Amino acid sequence: MAKNQSTSLDRKKMMADPILVTTIVVLIAFLTLFILYPLAILLVDSFVGDTGPTLSVFQRVLAMPSFETAITNTLTVGFLVGILATLIGLLFAYVEEYVELKSKFMKGLFSVVSILPVVSPPFVLSLSVIMLFGKSGIITRYLLGIYDNNVYGFWGIALVQVLTFFPVCYMMFRGLLKNIDPSLEEAARDMGASRWKVFTSVTLPLILPGMGNAFLVTFIESIADFANPMIIGGSYDTLATSIYLQITGAYDKQGASAMSVVLLSITLIMFILQKYVLEAKSTATLTGKASRARQPIDDRSVRVPLTILCGIIALFVTLMYICVPLGGLFKTWGYDFHLTTKWFQQVFTMHHGFEAFGDSFLLSFISAPITALLSMIISYLVVKRNFKAKPFIEFVSMLAMAVPGTVLGVGYIRGFSGGVFHTGFLQGLYGTSAILVIVFIVRSLPTGTRSGISALRQIDKSIEESAYDMGANSYEVFTTVTLPLIKDSFLSGLVTSFVRSITAISAVILLVTPSTLMITVQINEFAEKGAYGVACAFATILIAITYTAVALMNVAIKHFGTSAKIQAQSEEE
Amino acid sequence: MAKEKKGLRLEHVSKIYQDPKTGKDFYAVHDANLEIAPGEFVTLLGPSGCGKTTILRMIAGFESPNEGQIYLGGEPINELTPNKRDTAMVFQSYALLPHYNIFDNVAYGLKLRKMPKDEIQRKVTNILKMVGLEGMEDRMTNQLSGGQQQRVALARALVIEPGVLLFDEPLSNLDAKLRVDMRTEIRRIQQEAGITAVYVTHDQSEAMAISDRIIVMKKGLVDQVADPHTIYYQPVDEFVADFIGEANFLRGKLDAREGDEGTVSFEGHKIPVSGVSKHSAGDDVSLVLRPESARVADEGVLRCKVTLSRFMGHYQNYQVMVGDTLIKIQDFNPKNHKIYEVGDEAWVAFNRDDLHVL
CATH class of the missing domain: 1.10.3720.10 (MetI-like)
Structure with missing residues (x-):
């Protein structure tokens, strides 16, 4: 009996914070739908045949010598x-x-x-x-x-x-x-x-x-x-x-x-x-x-x-x-070492370079801030809050780290091409750019969350408690205290997730449709064809973009970062 | 200063934690019943792990009690989240927001309350003056000394004019001399603001210096609640006597009793005592004797042998043996006193009313 009062009070206090509750519910839904569900559907697909549970699919696959x-x-x-x-x-x-x-x-x-x-x-x-x-x-x-x-x-x-x-x-x-x-x-x-x-x-x-x-x-x-x-x-x-x-x-x-x-x-x-x-x-x-x-x-x-x-x-x-x-600069690698810009020109004239870079850039640009914010929210909940679903959120967002992109890609194909559980629900998602954005988010979430968690662990719990005590609700605590204090981690999460997304291929190659051009998929295509000149030209531009992003991030952290201040604070204690 | 001083009442409040090693539940706080009057300065005192901080955090709302109800200004507050409670806490680590300057730190709570800018400006300026930090508004927190950070933390809590002010060992990170200055300062400001305050510490001299009343806690239980004078001279048990200041315990048997008077046999001596009305003849009793109330002398009550004699400056520190019992004695201002050396035979002298019977 005694235990119950404290539990129910804790629950009541949490329910008094609608923003917190909504956030948790949305997170659980997102993680379940886009990480757990696609993996679960793989299990279902491979164990359940037309006539019920079966091992025949596995037997068939395992019998393949290849x-x-x-x-x-x-x-x-x-x-x-x-x-x-x-x-x-x-x-x-x-x-x-x-x-x-x-x-x-x-x-x-x-x-x-x-x-x-x-x-x-x-x-x-x-x-x-x-x-x-x-x-x-x-x-x-x-x-x-x-x-x-x-x-x-x-x-x-x-x-x-x-x-x-x-x-x-x-x-x-x-x-x-x-x-x-x-x-x-x-x-x-x-x-x-x-x-x-x-x-x-x-x-x-x-x-x-x-x-x-x-x-x-x-x-x-x-x-x-x-x-x-x-x-x-x-x-x-x-x-x-x-x-x-x-x-x-x-x-x-x-x-x-x-x-x-x-x-x-x-x-x-x-x-x-x-x-x-x-x-x-x-x-x-x-x-x-x-x-x-x-x-x-x-x-x-x-x-x-x-x-x-x-x-x-x-x-x-x-x-x-x-x-x-x-x-990307030699005429023919291995035979003709005259310098040329023809490969770089071809990227844009023949191979839809602008579209490819545009699409990749845009989708990564959309997913990066979402990922960064999401991972900071998850880190905040995991490190600073106590609630029943916490272990679930922590485990699933880390689990994504162990899921190979290819597996995730297959899971998405099986899970979303006919809608959720083949019911047609969310069917519109499949084959759109939105699903690529979601894949980008899921793939970068673990790294961002991990860096967010370690950044937050360094911050004395009482700093947030003091804000809470002064009258701030969860949302105000997060935006006025937590986020500013882990700005560095947020910025690096932003850029890391951008870089990871724009260079991602394994899941993307399975989900991309002809209407969307992704740089990495293009590079892969040309490399497989042996067209190394074009592939290299694509890759060079890609590296230039990502390097610029990282350089910008370092400048931003240097000028707007808070880590220096916090460091001094914690050393004094 | 405060809008309204609020009283605080804890009724049968308990908190159960799980021991991380054994997995067993235990009471961190067990059936605490406390009544704190509006404007009163009360200290929760006890060794670490006694539950004092848990009580404070339950009042602030960071922990939920397993049993019982907490009332602030007569209203039950169990279900309120910390941000909805009319409390403000000064944290042990100060917990200043490192990305804000002093002004913004102090103004934080007022901004959350959507107060007009000029009013915030006025209030923050006033409160910074009160804690002696005027003109430091633009400094960052890491440019301040520990004592100054402490003042900012105090100002930040005071400025929102809470019904009750909570202190969680606020001075434990300061050096000894500053600690003494700050506690005087905290007491002055609390009086000036006329605010109810609950203060947690494990430092008994801090508790004595600052409080109207002291709540001594031991293993989750409230042991004694009283003003500093009573706590010191009439402790309820050996734990309180030993925790507050130093104490000798003369453990003996009550031989005879007549009304409030009696004699206690101790190490072959008969000691006449008063205040034994609650005991009967034959009881085991313990007599509390403070080291500064006793003297080593050529004649006295107990025959003793000196085993340690050391000059400490403002007092001569003795340890003497009476039979098998070691007694600590502090002889203050020893300049013109006779000094006994180790091995000397002497007497322990004290007045009858310096003994407190447990």
């Missing part, structure tokens, strides 16, 4: 890429945090490596690898004299994915290593341990859960990746490409649903492992700030080889990105 190969391929690539990207990411983070970088040039390279993957479309590196190592690749053909090098397949995918994903690991490790108190390592050193011994007996055990975390994150990214296997995979099919071909080539929507369920199960297991086992562990061991700055290692025998290794990798990555604009 599907079995695809599973093996996907997992093999995932493991290899996960391990390599983790190790290279760790190397970079270690060098940045522990080793004295002597030259400005090296520091520049490091920041290039950390920013490039953020601004570039996911498949750009595939283009570069083909142009560098393919049949007419500069390195293979001209430097090494190999005329029939085949980059398509396993090694091509692996190389591209490692280079695409290791910067993410690098950023993760940088955060972890920064939080290790240097005195732990100094204590070990003081007791007579060599540098190597310190690394293996102190540093490594501390970041071991973090390594597992980085591995799983990369693994999920790798097996969910659609664009790279599509362009550089050749006949080496992965799950994501198989699903795509099953639906666009074989028109087997049921089969594709079953395949999607398989892919989704793998990513979900990894995601749950990552989120609930490793993420908690990797932060639990390292709490709080380091007590003081670390004395960087200036030992030549450590510094020189590590710096050189990082330098080579970073230079290589940079070179690959430089290839893209060059590819």
Whole structure:
């Protein structure tokens, strides 16, 4: 009995806040309809036949030898890429945090490596690898004299994915290593341990859960990746490409649903492992700030080889990105290196460049502020409020992170082409630009929410309570206190979601209709046809747009951001 | 200053929490019954985890009581959200809005009430003058010292003229000297504004200095409610006696009683006492003796041996053994007193009315 009064009072207090209640209801409806429902329909589709529940769809799909190969391929690539990207990411983070970088040039390279993957479309590196190592690749053909090098397949995918994903690991490790108190390592050193011994007996055990975390994150990214296997995979099919071909080539929507369920199960297991086992562990061991700055290692025998290794990798990555604009400027890659603007002209004269950029830009531009606002609202509710549906909202918005774009795309086709539950409800949505905007929102929501949550956790709860106490309702608290305090996170969420949307392909390619032109879909088309000049010209312009967006964001944060002020405030306490 | 001083009443208020480790429910606050008069300054005092902050947060509306009802100005407020309650809280961490300057911080509550601009201007200027921050309107909060931030927090709460002002350990982030200044200041401002105030602290000297009445809490229960003088000299139990100031407990047996008078046998001594009417002969009793009420002397009531003698400046600090009981004694202004050294045999002297019988 006693418990009930407090619960019912809490409920009454919440109900007295109609804006809050409406927001929660709308959020739950949105998350259910656009994340849970499409995934649920995949399950229904693959388990329920005309005559009731059946396993026949699965039996049919699993009996396909090509599907079995695809599973093996996907997992093999995932493991290899996960391990390599983790190790290279760790190397970079270690060098940045522990080793004295002597030259400005090296520091520049490091920041290039950390920013490039953020601004570039996911498949750009595939283009570069083909142009560098393919049949007419500069390195293979001209430097090494190999005329029939085949980059398509396993090694091509692996190389591209490692280079695409290791910067993410690098950023993760940088955060972890920064939080290790240097005195732990100094204590070990003081007791007579060599540098190597310190690394293996102190540093490594501390970041071991973090390594597992980085591995799983990369693994999920790798097996969910659609664009790279599509362009550089050749006949080496992965799950994501198989699903795509099953639906666009074989028109087997049921089969594709079953395949999607398989892919989704793998990513979900990894995601749950990552989120609930490793993420908690990797932060639990390292709490709080380091007590003081670390004395960087200036030992030549450590510094020189590590710096050189990082330098080579970073230079290589940079070179690959430089290839893209060059590819758009040469007459015929690999044969005729005269400069020309014809590819860039063709983008706009022959290939509807204006429409493609216009559409992509507009849709991303619409979805970005919605995503940013939505993720801030979710973060606010998750961190600062208490209500029954909170775990649901938190879980589902994070769940989207584990859903490969291809799976989401198939889910949307199955879920909305005939309306919700094939009733015709919301049928008008399918085939419109609106559904693309929704996909963009769903795909960017987890990253935005995650950054919003971590930003909000840093803000003392009593600041919002004080506003509440002064007489502000939930809406007023959110707009006058919360949002201004996480302006930085909001701005970066805005731009990240814009960049992610304008470079997205995996779900989009399944949902786009001929009337809408998307840049990424165009690039993919030209790359598959082998028209690298046009593809590169498209990609270059795309990178220019995204880079400008990120640059604008940094300027905006510098001038309007609040983080500096809050920092000073919290340090004083 | 306040529109209307409001009284506060808690009737059978309880709050149940779940222990995160064991998963068991426990009472953070158990059956609290309190009556706070309009304009009164009342302090909730107790060690951490005693439920004092929970009571405050229930009054503010951040927590909902599991049982009981809270009345503000005679109206039940259980169902009101914090923003609808006529309360204003001064937070431990000040909780100033870091993206606003001082003026906007103080004006925040008035703006929410859609008050005309010139009135806001006038009120904020007045209140900043009252807390001694005039001319600082344009500063950002991080340009202020801890004490100044505290004043802004206080001004922000005062300016909306709440029925009751709530303080959640507001001075705990300040250094010792500033703390003493600020508590005097808070008391002055509360008197000047004539506002009802509920103040939470674990610092007993703060509670003594600032309050009309003190509510001592222990493990979710209200232990004693009284004015500072009564709390200090007539504590209801050893917990209150020990928590407020320092205390020696002479635990013995009541030998004989006649009316209010009696004798207590303690470590082989017979101590004559008063105020034992509620006890009967043969009862175990505890006598509270404050260290500053006792002296070490050549003659007195209890035979003792000095085990510690240390000069502290404004007093000589002694520890003496009476039988197996250790007694702390503070001999103030010891300049012209006889100083006993460790190992000396002496007597503990005190007046009969300095003993309080529990």
